[in-house]
Amino acid sequence: MTNDTAIPAPSRAPLAGVRVLDLTRLLPGPVCTLHLADLGADVVKIEDTGAGDYAAPPLRALVHRNKRALRLDLKQPAGVEALKALARTADVLVEGFRPGVMDRLGAGYAALAGINPRLVFCSITGYGQNGPMRDAPGHDLNYCALAGVTEQIGQGGQPALSNLPIADLMGGALTSAMGLLAALFDAGRTGRGRHVDIAMADAALAHNLVAMVTLNGHGATRPAGADKLSGALPCYGLYRTQDGRHLAVGALERKFWDGFCETIARPDLKARHLPASPAEADAVRADVAELIASKPLAHWQEVFADNDCCVTPVLRLDESLDTPQFRARRMVLDAPGGAQLASPVQMSGHAFEVRRPAPRPGEHSDELLAEAGYTAEQLAALRASGVVA
Known part of the structure; x- marks a missing residue:
């Protein structure tokens, strides 16, 4: 990035020194923590010792770069204790379980805030921590449908599907990042973290502004x-065009x-x-x-x-990757296993880089738990009991 300014720029990543524990899987939470990792945060991806994060390898390669990985069985008390040991020095924890799951494990916000009052605890769900649908399952399509977004996409009265998961990314990823960073900033001033409650359906509704303008101005929305x-x-x-483009x-x-x-x-x-x-x-x-x-x-x-x-x-993605504009912005990086899409956040004094590729499940388990104070003997015992993998 070129930035012509007479003011000396900082020379380190803006989130350097911030530790994030990531207990999410698939797309929304991992993309949230991807943005944090790309800005310099030390993101620890924690997945269970069974199926783990069942994201396909190409997705894993894209959304878990610049992270370290730990496999931990939170159904065992020793696994919860290990998580608490990590939380003592963490700044942020992001989880995507249904409401109440972390509390039942003994690792909810109240329990972890008692250990580390500065901890920002971000919960990402479809419908939030309260309301009649709090326990309902869902996917991006459901959140957009409920929020009046899907009804506005398409032609001729037929709603259309989008291959860009709007609620997952705008809500689960970007809104979560915004909320937890605001709470993290405040924790730096007050010494107290917060529980950040993000519902992807809420985010879809809150950003359905064009249709809302029409509704407020005319008394009804217009058809798709x-x-x-x-x-x-x-x-x-x-x-x-003539050639079907x-x-x-x-x-x-x-x-x-x-x-x-x-x-x-x-x-x-x-x-x-x-x-x-x-x-x-x-x-x-x-x-x-x-x-x-x-x-x-x-x-x-x-x-x-x-x-x-x-x-x-209107380009295909493979054409987009090779456009002079995105190349000039260094938005595409050639990497082993396929191209990487760079962070869209560019700022003075910080250049995006892939510091490490996406880790294997549990690749850094011993390293991370040793940092949390576990001895080699304790690590061996945790592995023997299946708490760590």
Whole structure:
């Protein structure tokens, strides 16, 4: 990252020295702690001695880099004691069990805060620690559906699925990171941690702002594909090209629409930027669609390359990884086993790096427990009893 500033920048990672215990699995929690690890936190991935984190190897490679790994059986009292030993010097613990599980294990917030008052304890669940659905199972689709998000995605009255897990990542990962970092900042001032309660359904609802604007302004939401950002406006949509690809036109502002119309040699469409009726919108969209469909995507990429009107190609991910923009931002790193997506947080004095690849399950068990004060004899006994693997 290039940052032209006369102020000397810090030379260490912003979360250096922060210890995070990660008891989550699959996607939401691991991505939350991935962001923390990429910013320099010492993240310890703790999984059970049985199935462990059953994420597929390619996912594990992406979301567990820069972490250390420990396998611990929390169903045995000695396993809980080992977790408590780790928690004594930890700053953050992130867990993704159903409400009450950590308490039943004897390792809930109250128990661990009694050992380490500064500990920030973050619980990530689908529906939160209270409410009639607190114990209900769910996945990203369920959280988005309940929060009115899924109903707004799609065309022609048919909701659509997204391959980007919105609630998992925006709620389980980013909202959790925001909440626990706020609590961590406050713990630095007060010496007291907090229990951070994150519900992925809450996060989906809290960010469903465009539909909420329509509801508050008009008394009802519009059907999927019929709101300003979901397909109602010809200046903001996707157009099929001659070769079956698509062009994303995001010319919402009048100046961008004017530039778009000039570029496609249709200045007569400038005045129809915001059509007065659905019928007029359909007519403008049809004119634009016919024109875009007359040439392949490569043609339009060249035409719009230097035009300031918010038009981009709809790329496959493999194409995205090789775009000059993402390469210039160093967002893609070539690594053994496949490309790595870099941290999206860039700041002065800190350069993202893969300090260590994703660990094998339990790769650092002995090392971590030794740091917590266990002797070689105690570690051997824990292994013999199946508490540690």
